[in-house]
Amino acid sequence: MKLLDLYAKMKGDLNGIEKELERSVRDEHALLSETSVHLLKAGGKRIRPVFVLLAGKFGDYKLDVLKKVAVPLELIHMASLVHDDVIDDADTRRGQPTVKSKWDNRIAMYTGDYIHGRALSVAAELKDPFVHQVLSSALVQMCIGEMEQIRDFFNTDQSVRNYLLRIRRKTALLIAISCQLGAVAAGAERKTANQLYRFGYNVGMAFQIRDDLLDLYGTEKAIGKPPGSDMRQGNITLPVILALRDEGIRESLLHEIAAIRQQGLYADASRAIGLIKNSVGGSLADELANRYIAKALHALQQLPAIPARKNLMDIAHFVGKRNY
Amino acid sequence: MKLLDLYAKMKGDLNGIEKELERSVRDEHALLSETSVHLLKAGGKRIRPVFVLLAGKFGDYKLDVLKKVAVPLELIHMASLVHDDVIDDADTRRGQPTVKSKWDNRIAMYTGDYIHGRALSVAAELKDPFVHQVLSSALVQMCIGEMEQIRDFFNTDQSVRNYLLRIRRKTALLIAISCQLGAVAAGAERKTANQLYRFGYNVGMAFQIRDDLLDLYGTEKAIGKPPGSDMRQGNITLPVILALRDEGIRESLLHEIAAIRQQGLYADASRAIGLIKNSVGGSLADELANRYIAKALHALQQLPAIPARKNLMDIAHFVGKRNY
Numbered sequence: 001m002k003l004l005d006l007y008a009k010m011k012g013d014l015n016g017i018e019k020e021l022e023r024s025v026r027d028e029h030a031l032l033s034e035t036s037v038h039l040l041k042a043g044g045k046r047i048r049p050v051f052v053l054l055a056g057k058f059g060d061y062k063l064d065v066l067k068k069v070a071v072p073l074e075l076i077h078m079a080s081l082v083h084d085d086v087i088d089d090a091d092t093r094r095g096q097p098t099v100k101s102k103w104d105n106r107i108a109m110y111t112g113d114y115i116h117g118r119a120l121s122v123a124a125e126l127k128d129p130f131v132h133q134v135l136s137s138a139l140v141q142m143c144i145g146e147m148e149q150i151r152d153f154f155n156t157d158q159s160v161r162n163y164l165l166r167i168r169r170k171t172a173l174l175i176a177i178s179c180q181l182g183a184v185a186a187g188a189e190r191k192t193a194n195q196l197y198r199f200g201y202n203v204g205m206a207f208q209i210r211d212d213l214l215d216l217y218g219t220e221k222a223i224g225k226p227p228g229s230d231m232r233q234g235n236i237t238l239p240v241i242l243a244l245r246d247e248g249i250r251e252s253l254l255h256e257i258a259a260i261r262q263q264g265l266y267a268d269a270s271r272a273i274g275l276i277k278n279s280v281g282g283s284l285a286d287e288l289a290n291r292y293i294a295k296a297l298h299a300l301q302q303l304p305a306i307p308a309r310k311n312l313m314d315i316a317h318f319v320g321k322r323n324y
Numbered sequence: 325m326k327l328l329d330l331y332a333k334m335k336g337d338l339n340g341i342e343k344e345l346e347r348s349v350r351d352e353h354a355l356l357s358e359t360s361v362h363l364l365k366a367g368g369k370r371i372r373p374v375f376v377l378l379a380g381k382f383g384d385y386k387l388d389v390l391k392k393v394a395v396p397l398e399l400i401h402m403a404s405l406v407h408d409d410v411i412d413d414a415d416t417r418r419g420q421p422t423v424k425s426k427w428d429n430r431i432a433m434y435t436g437d438y439i440h441g442r443a444l445s446v447a448a449e450l451k452d453p454f455v456h457q458v459l460s461s462a463l464v465q466m467c468i469g470e471m472e473q474i475r476d477f478f479n480t481d482q483s484v485r486n487y488l489l490r491i492r493r494k495t496a497l498l499i500a501i502s503c504q505l506g507a508v509a510a511g512a513e514r515k516t517a518n519q520l521y522r523f524g525y526n527v528g529m530a531f532q533i534r535d536d537l538l539d540l541y542g543t544e545k546a547i548g549k550p551p552g553s554d555m556r557q558g559n560i561t562l563p564v565i566l567a568l569r570d571e572g573i574r575e576s577l578l579h580e581i582a583a584i585r586q587q588g589l590y591a592d593a594s595r596a597i598g599l600i601k602n603s604v605g606g607s608l609a610d611e612l613a614n615r616y617i618a619k620a621l622h623a624l625q626q627l628p629a630i631p632a633r634k635n636l637m638d639i640a641h642f643v644g645k646r647n648y
Binding site: 027029031032083086087105106107109110112113114116117118120121123124125126127129132133135136137139140142143144146147148150151 | 351353355356407410411429430431433434436437438440441442444445447448449450451453456457459460461463464466467468470471472474475
């Protein structure tokens with residue numbers, strides 16, 4: 001099944017999530033409602049809710065219960081985006097003005113805090129303390145990931161392991177627990193929930209590697225901004241780390257990265273990108289993404305062959321595809 | 325009993341809380357540990373833990389359980405301070421450099437997020453979903469309070485009701501739930517917990533009004549910064565709102581506030597303060613603080629006459645005292 005068909009099939013339940021998302025952030029306080037709804041309307045693929053719902057199919061599927069997990073996870077993701085935009089000084093995201101540019105940094109900061117609070121309020125409607133433990137520990141790990149990203153800005157000596165740990169915290173963990181908690185909320189067996197965690201973790205890793213590749217190999221039209229924005233921000237991603245290992249281009253690439261650092265957010269990254277494209281960085285990163293997808297598919301094979309399993313496979317294949 | 329004697333008496337248990345606070349924010353991630361421990365070491369009166377412990381005396385007092393409530397409450401308070409310092413562009417707090425000045429705004433933002441996450445992780449060790457509901461809803465209300473403060477910056481037309489609602493969210497609520505959850509965690513009766521909530525709420529309101537009075541009436545030595553810093557930031561507090569009702573000085577005071585607004589964070593507020601001192605603003609605010617203290621004491625009278633009740637009375641009297 002194509003991904004669009006999957007979304008079409010899940011439309012009813014995803015609309016239910018969408019309504020709950022909006023309800024959860026609406027408040028008598030006009031400005032906070034406005035900034036939060038602005039964020040919601042800016043869209044997104046709602047991939048975390050999709051994972052929650054599909055994982056829920058492995059147990060006793062009840063939308064009303066699954067909502068209470070899907071909404072906090074999507075809200076936590078949204079809150080991290082508002083705070084990221086403050087850090088990155090980003091004016092647009094997905095083609096829409098960011099909260100920090102439409103209002104200001106202070107309002108973006110409190111909007112993020114507010115959405116965090118709302119996320120936890122919704123989750124608190126569930127009685128299972130395990131859900132709270134998993135959510136709060138994910139919040140902590142995500143902050144550590146963000147701090148590591150700041151610490152490693154323009155660090156051209158970082159290891160692949162460093163990068164993998166960082167994207168695990170920044171991206172893969174939240175996708176992993178979306179799958180896990182969907183199953184837990186549906187009362188699925190612990191073994192099933194763990195297997196789904198493994199699936200989500202591996203898909204999340206592949207997803208972030210693909211996203212980092214897209215930022216270098218994609219066209220401006222596909223990305224919505226000039227390629228190389230990670231590098232301009234100082235975020236040294238996997239293809240760059242791998243390209244730097246290539247003795248033939250290492251010195252020139254280091255030189256280009258230093259120049260980008262000096263020029264700041266509007267630097268021209270095209271020469272650096274050209275060097276990376278001439279290295280094996282891209283294809284090695286590609287290979288690693290494929291390995292994560294293979295692991296994700298392997299995790300699925302341990303699960304009962306219900307239609308949701310096929311849907312998760314399709315998503316994994318979609319994430320695995322080169323998107324540039 | 326004097327407050328210092330009370331702290332001396334509670335020293336053992338407060339040390340236990342202190343250790344748990346430090347343990348809760350320590351992490352393999354060096355920078356986050358460093359910023360969080362820096363915050364912890366900057367001190368504070370730990371008034372929220374004191375309230376939790378004293379409220380716990382109305383039930384089955386177990387430090388190990390009460391810790392799991394006291395630590396999140398103090399951490400939530402600390403997280404709000406780090407984020408406030410970003411908003412207020414504050415370089416020092418309690419005479420110590422702030423995280424945002426010692427490191428930077430980005431690191432302060434994630435330190436706040438991280439401490440939030442840690443607070444919820446500790447609370448998640450408790451099984452009672454009521455605790456999670458109360459904590460997450462307090463987080464939401466505190467953000468709304470902060471946003472209201474931003475919205476009302478330099479709004480000289482705001483009502484007393486507006487101000488009271490704001491400080492309720494910003495300050496009183498967290499103190500109220502410290503008292504409430506201490507009792508809940510100790511398994512005290514719901515009625516007792518509610519009465520303690522009422523006590524904490526009224527003490528919290530009085531505390532914030534006194535603090536706002538101190539900012540205008542205190543000496544630079546007592547406050548640690550030149551008087552009037554609220555006004556310089558645009559935070560229009562109760563004595564100012566009440567002074568503005570005095571037709572004899574209203575126009576001159578409006579003029580001074582407009583001038584302060586134009587001059588920014590280093591403005592000279594002494595003429596505005598002089599005008600307020602010549603009005604009934606201060607004494608009316610004073611009276612209102614006393615009324616809250618009376619209500620707090622009244623709430624205590626409904627509770628069993630154990631020593632902790634006397635300790636809470638002493639704290640209320642201390643908060644009620646003019647500190648300028």
